[in-house]
Amino acid sequence: xxxxAAILLGGFTLAVVLWAQGALLITGAGxxxxxxxxxxxFDEYHKLHSNIEINYASVGSGAGIKxxxxxxxxxxxxxxxxxxxxxxxxxxxxxSGILHYPTxxxxxVLTYNIPDVSAALNFTPEALAGIFLGKxxxxxxxxxxxxxxxxxxxxxxxxxxxxxxxxxTTYCFTDYLxxxxxxxxxxxxxxxxxxxxxxxxxxxxEGVTGQVKNAPNSIGYVELIYAVSNNIAYxxxxxxxxxxIKADLAxxxxxxxxxxxxxxxxxxxxxxxxxxxxxxxxxxxxxxxxPEKFSDAAKRDAMKGFLKWALxxxxxxxxDLSYAELPKEVIAKETKALNKIQ
Amino acid sequence: xxxxxxxxxxAGPLVxxxxxxxxxxxxxxxxxxxxxxxxxxxxxxxxxxxxxxxxDSALARHKFGLHFFVTRVWxxxxxxxxALPFIYGTLVTASTALFIAVPLGIGAAIFLAExxxxxxxxxxxxxxxxLAAVPSVIYGLLGIFIIVPxxxxxxxxxxxxxxxxxxxxxxxAYGVGFLTAGIVLAxxxxxxxxxxxxxxxxxxxxxxxxxxxxLGSTRWESTWKVVVxxxxxxxxxxxxxxxxxxxxxxxxxxMVIGNSPTxxxxxxxxxxxxxxxxxxxxxxxxxxxxxxxxxxLGLVLFLLTFILNGLARLLIVLxxxxxxxxxxx
Numbered sequence: 001x002x003x004x005a006a007i008l009l010g011g012f013t014l015a016v017v018l019w020a021q022g023a024l025l026i027t028g029a030g031x032x033x034x035x036x037x038x039x040x041x042f043d044e045y046h047k048l049h050s051n052i053e054i055n056y057a058s059v060g061s062g063a064g065i066k067x068x069x070x071x072x073x074x075x076x077x078x079x080x081x082x083x084x085x086x087x088x089x090x091x092x093x094x095x096s097g098i099l100h101y102p103t104x105x106x107x108x109v110l111t112y113n114i115p116d117v118s119a120a121l122n123f124t125p126e127a128l129a130g131i132f133l134g135k136x137x138x139x140x141x142x143x144x145x146x147x148x149x150x151x152x153x154x155x156x157x158x159x160x161x162x163x164x165x166x167x168x169t170t171y172c173f174t175d176y177l178x179x180x181x182x183x184x185x186x187x188x189x190x191x192x193x194x195x196x197x198x199x200x201x202x203x204x205x206e207g208v209t210g211q212v213k214n215a216p217n218s219i220g221y222v223e224l225i226y227a228v229s230n231n232i233a234y235x236x237x238x239x240x241x242x243x244x245i246k247a248d249l250a251x252x253x254x255x256x257x258x259x260x261x262x263x264x265x266x267x268x269x270x271x272x273x274x275x276x277x278x279x280x281x282x283x284x285x286x287x288x289x290x291p292e293k294f295s296d297a298a299k300r301d302a303m304k305g306f307l308k309w310a311l312x313x314x315x316x317x318x319x320d321l322s323y324a325e326l327p328k329e330v331i332a333k334e335t336k337a338l339n340k341i342q
Numbered sequence: 343x344x345x346x347x348x349x350x351x352x353a354g355p356l357v358x359x360x361x362x363x364x365x366x367x368x369x370x371x372x373x374x375x376x377x378x379x380x381x382x383x384x385x386x387x388x389x390x391x392x393x394x395x396x397x398d399s400a401l402a403r404h405k406f407g408l409h410f411f412v413t414r415v416w417x418x419x420x421x422x423x424x425a426l427p428f429i430y431g432t433l434v435t436a437s438t439a440l441f442i443a444v445p446l447g448i449g450a451a452i453f454l455a456e457x458x459x460x461x462x463x464x465x466x467x468x469x470x471x472x473l474a475a476v477p478s479v480i481y482g483l484l485g486i487f488i489i490v491p492x493x494x495x496x497x498x499x500x501x502x503x504x505x506x507x508x509x510x511x512x513x514x515a516y517g518v519g520f521l522t523a524g525i526v527l528a529x530x531x532x533x534x535x536x537x538x539x540x541x542x543x544x545x546x547x548x549x550x551x552x553x554x555x556x557l558g559s560t561r562w563e564s565t566w567k568v569v570v571x572x573x574x575x576x577x578x579x580x581x582x583x584x585x586x587x588x589x590x591x592x593x594x595x596x597m598v599i600g601n602s603p604t605x606x607x608x609x610x611x612x613x614x615x616x617x618x619x620x621x622x623x624x625x626x627x628x629x630x631x632x633x634x635x636x637x638x639l640g641l642v643l644f645l646l647t648f649i650l651n652g653l654a655r656l657l658i659v660l661x662x663x664x665x666x667x668x669x670x671x
Contacts, residue, residue, distance in 0.1 A: 207597070215494070
């Protein structure tokens with residue numbers, strides 16, 4: 001039985017090798033949010049270097065971290081940085097560390113559906129925390145109505161909609177709420193899935209959007225890219241500098257620039273509630289997770305080459321796909337850090 | 343048979359292979375072996391499944407013990423996991439679905455098998471089989487775009503006005519929730535009930551009907567008092583097939599249930615089921631305890647299906663005994 005399995009496995013491997021025709025195959029898995037730009041990058045890079053082929057499975061950030069830790073893929077990708085426990089687990093298993101490299105930026109926006117209200121609303125951090133904690137239950141609550149003078153808000157109950165599936169979008173949004181609200185931080189916390197105090201769950205961005213469109217007086221959160229590509233209206237949020245900012249590529253990049261000054265060496269940094277007059281407060285990096293040590297020197301060089309390209313020429317593809325580009329300071333620091341890969 | 347076996351054991355390899363060849367020519371033994379392997383593989387897969395679920399949920403089982411079944415909190419951040427809201431949601435949606443689907447499905451099956459002209463019955467059967475083959479995500483979309491708005495704007499307000507004094511029909515009407523999930527599930531399982539029940543009813547021997555009619559009963563009396571009781575255990579079987587489908591359905595339920603782990607007496611309230619929470623959270627489950635709790639939920643669903651199937655078997659045995667006692671009378 002064992003021999004049979006071995007023969008089968010051998011044949012399969014042979015077939016794969018023959019099929020790949022000597023090309024260097026690198027595999028990765030992780031976040032779904034950056035999948036469109038990653039697949040574009042891998043495609044373009046393959047055109048430039050026909051001997052290098054990078055396969056990416058968009059299985060979700062959590063699964064990406066798990067697979068790279070298990071060693072079943074060459075690199076991972078995540079919308080939230082790995083926490084200390086996860087880093088420790090990786091270190092214990094492989095005897096060397098794993099590195100974070102930010103690739104592009106994303107933002108999370110608030111979409112709502114209030115009958116007879118078409119104006120773009122302004123949200124304060126307090127109002128958002130109150131709504132998602134279930135403490136603010138009416139649309140005409142002073143916390144919401146205050147910064148929206150001139151808009152007549154109804155006295156109807158707010159229907160809260162959140163993601164039901166685990167998601168980097170939820171991570172970014174709850175990370176933001178944890179920073180602006182002490183109560184959120186102690187009661188709910190941040191993560192790809194949390195114990196929501198109130199609301200309905202929708203599966204995926206399309207599920208949340210569908211629920212919000214369907215249910216009058218509802219509010220939900222989705223990725224900026226999803227909102228832009230589907231023409232969904234969304235509100236502005238007050239940032240740390242006190243200005244109401246509407247999310248777009250420039251204001252998301254501004255959030256990263258604001259954080260760049262205090263960028264730690266391992267790039268594990270949250271840029272929610274970032275300083276800076278034009279910074280959109282619910283923004284995030286998305287990271288590639290690259291092992292510090294590759295056993296295969298060819299793979300290591302290919303990976304380094306790809307990263308170098310993604311951080312320079314690759315950035316120009318971001319805009320067309322509605323991702324915000326990395327600020328120059330971050331790129332410079334990352335390029336320098338590439339030699340940590342051994 | 344017995345002698346040939348002794349020959350194999352007693353004699354050398356040559357005789358053994360000759361007798362094996364003669365068996366091969368007959369084909370009986372080899373067919374028996376192959377089919378046995380097939381049957382055994384079903385058992386093997388089931389056992390492996392249980393083993394894997396049991397193995398991979400060790401951490402969660404040790405940490406929570408039996409509390410897992412009664413805890414109402416599901417909090418991945420503070421590592422508190424309990425299955426109660428999901429068990430509740432699974433049972434409520436499945437029973438709501440059966441409550442709607444069983445009378446409709448069996449009624450339709452009786453019409454198709456007993457009362458409708460054969461040509462009409464066959465034509466309708468074609469459509470029913472077609473319905474049974476529709477992927478569940480299509481039913482989910484149907485739920486989101488048609489049933490949810492209708493529920494929110496018409497059905498739930500109407501129910502609230504007429505039966506609002508019952509806790510079952512109270513609370514805000516979101517459109518999504520237990521009731522909507524139950525209705526979508528009912529639509530999904532009705533074809534199973536109709537299709538299987540119709541076949542069972544058609545297989546009831548002709549002389550049963552003729553005898554009843556000959557004794558002076560009307561068409562309906564012969565159907566309701568003779569044919570249906572005769573087919574009772576088969577019809578129950580179709581209902582439990584439907585129940586199994588309702589318990590495990592994932593996609594369509596996720597799309598219309600509201601995905602909020604709440605326990606509420608109101609059918610209007612959003613809820614969550616075991617299958618849907620696993621599908622939603624599995625890919626992004628970071629942390630061992632979180633992942634293992636989801637796997638334990640899978641084990642719970644397995645257990646739930648196992649218990650309900652056992653009860654179904656018991657019910658069939660009990661009713662068929664009673665049926666055989668009644669039928670001579």
